[in-house]
Amino acid sequence: MDYEPGTPIVITESEGVGLTTPEPFVRHVTALLSPLLQPGIGDFAIGTCEVPPGQMGSLHTHPDAAEIWMFSEGQGRATVGDREIVTGPGMVVFTPPGVSHQFFNTG
Structure with a gap:
């Protein structure tokens, strides 16, 4: 559906487009808002990503x-550039454009 500027978008996770990635980086990703799904929305995307314990992106x-x-449950660590960050519920991590990053679910 094309986006009409000035109109709100309300979407539930069940309406998103999901996929599960194969090993070695097993995770389930659901795209909710994206220029590919809603042309004209702008240069951003939002979705969910579930990473099973012991897996990583x-x-x-x-x-x-x-x-x-934004971490909702579990424990993990993130590598953002040269920084290692311990993650947990309620935490938000911002990665600037062009900076390498990776997430590990430790449980």
Whole structure:
């Protein structure tokens, strides 16, 4: 659906587009808002990502986009650039554009 500027968008997680990535980086990602799903929305995306205990995301960068993680449960650690961060529920981590990052679910 194309986005009409000035109108709100309300979406539930069940309406998102989901996929489960294969090993070695097993996780379930659901895209909720994105320029690919709602053309005209702007240069951002939001979604959810569930990483099973013991799993991790791949080390990667987004040259032109920031990434924000909000942790809702479990424990983990994040590598953002050269920084190691212990993560837990209620925490938010901001990664600037062009900075490498990776998340590990430790339980």
